[in-house]
Amino acid sequence: xxxxxxxxxxxxxxxxxxxxxxxxxxxxxxxxxxxxxxxxxxxxxxxxxxxxxxxxxxxxxxxxxxxxxxxxxxxxxxxxxxxxxxxxxxxxxxxxxxxxxxxxxxxxxxxxxxxxxxxxxxx
Amino acid sequence: xxxxxxxxxxxxxxxxxxxxxxxxxxxxxxxxxxxxxxxxxxxxxxxxxxxxxxxxxxxxxxxxxxxxxxxxxxxxxxxxxxxxxxxxxxxxxxxxxxxxxxxxxxxxxxxxxxxxxxxxxxxxxxxxxxxxxxxxxxxxxxxxxxxxxxxxxxxxxxxxxxxxxxxxxxxxxxxxxxxxxxxxxxxxxxxxxxxxxxxxxxxxxxxxxxxxxxxxxxxxxxxxxxxxxxxxxxxxxxxxxxxx
Numbered sequence: 001x002x003x004x005x006x007x008x009x010x011x012x013x014x015x016x017x018x019x020x021x022x023x024x025x026x027x028x029x030x031x032x033x034x035x036x037x038x039x040x041x042x043x044x045x046x047x048x049x050x051x052x053x054x055x056x057x058x059x060x061x062x063x064x065x066x067x068x069x070x071x072x073x074x075x076x077x078x079x080x081x082x083x084x085x086x087x088x089x090x091x092x093x094x095x096x097x098x099x100x101x102x103x104x105x106x107x108x109x110x111x112x113x114x115x116x117x118x119x120x121x122x123x
Numbered sequence: 124x125x126x127x128x129x130x131x132x133x134x135x136x137x138x139x140x141x142x143x144x145x146x147x148x149x150x151x152x153x154x155x156x157x158x159x160x161x162x163x164x165x166x167x168x169x170x171x172x173x174x175x176x177x178x179x180x181x182x183x184x185x186x187x188x189x190x191x192x193x194x195x196x197x198x199x200x201x202x203x204x205x206x207x208x209x210x211x212x213x214x215x216x217x218x219x220x221x222x223x224x225x226x227x228x229x230x231x232x233x234x235x236x237x238x239x240x241x242x243x244x245x246x247x248x249x250x251x252x253x254x255x256x257x258x259x260x261x262x263x264x265x266x267x268x269x270x271x272x273x274x275x276x277x278x279x280x281x282x283x284x285x286x287x288x289x290x291x292x293x294x295x296x297x298x299x300x301x302x303x304x305x306x307x308x309x310x311x312x313x314x315x316x317x318x319x320x321x322x323x324x325x326x327x328x329x330x331x332x333x334x335x336x337x338x339x340x341x342x343x344x345x346x347x348x349x350x351x352x353x354x355x356x357x358x359x360x361x362x363x364x365x366x367x
Contacts, residue, residue: 011306012280012306012309012310013276013280014273014276014277014280014310014313014314015309015310015313017269017272017273017276018262018263018269018273018313021263021264021266021269022262022264025264056302056305056306084305084308084309084312105308105309105312105313106309106312106313107309108262109262110262
């Protein structure tokens with residue numbers, strides 16, 4: 001069985017290290033990108049099965065990423081947004097743009113694994 | 124004696140007020156002034172709240188009950204006076220080179236003082252001085268190498284924040300300071316460094332609300348002073364885990 005490809009877009013190396021490790025242990029083929037520019041470059045060549053992205057990233061925010069994937073790439077792959085700016089406005093904006101789920105920081109890796117699996121099982 | 128102490132503290136506060144120009148208040152001066160004021164306020168409040176019933180106490184049981192009631196009354200009325208403030212006062216006065224240096228602060232911290240701050244003391248001391256890395260190690264699935272990596276990244280992020288904060292403060296770029304604080308906040312929460320996290324939350328509030336450079340400078344200084352202690356606690360906690 002092939003591993004599901006997961007794009008982790010997170011500029012906080014501390015959180016990314018932990019999530020990267022746990023997601024790989026959870027059986028995913030994880031690609032980590034630390035800023036919006038790298039994310040766009042990655043998406044130009046590869047379409048992952050799911051995206052987990054921070055909101056506040058250099059060059060290209062998580063919000064812009066959702067819009068880019070949904071409108072430019074015309075893809076409906078699941079997108080989970082993570083951010084410590086977990087206010088109502090951000091959550092609503094993310095969902096309006098087409099995010100599938102939203103997790104506030106600090107993220108529990110176990111919770112993220114459950115949410116990733118749930119989103120992938122929906123499709 | 125308490126009244127005499129208050130008089131000394133009031134003189135001390137007055138001397139601090141006389142020592143600086145309102146246009147050129149340095150962080151140190153602001154800190155000293157704030158500490159003097161808080162110490163005075165704390166003792167004054169204690170006198171107001173505790174003196175009323177102190178004459179009626181006879182048995183140990185009733186004394187304890189009344190102490191708890193007084194503590195609750197005090198904490199309800201003045202929730203902002205916590206242990207951090209109190210500890211800062213004690214630490215400050217231990218090295219205080221003025222009129223208060225002859226006063227024994229520890230002696231002044233009698234049973235009533237202890238009861239007032241008892242509840243918060245235990246919680247705060249645990250959260251400030253001890254970091255439980257076992258929870259993070261659990262999230263790392265027992266991988267000590269990953270835990271070490273996370274600690275290294277955490278230290279790097281904190282140092283980077285301290286540098287960035289200094290630059291943003293100098294240029295009074297509150298938006299960037301707020302952003303830097305925002306970026307480090309999740310990592311501080313993740314590593315359970317509550318003291319630093321609280322300071323960063325205050326910095327963010329300061330950037331968004333009053334944008335007072337002196338206040339923000341003071342908060343950043345608090346972060347800089349707190350960080351080495353947190354780093355030491357992290358290292359100790361890691362060594363302890365390694366030994367186990």
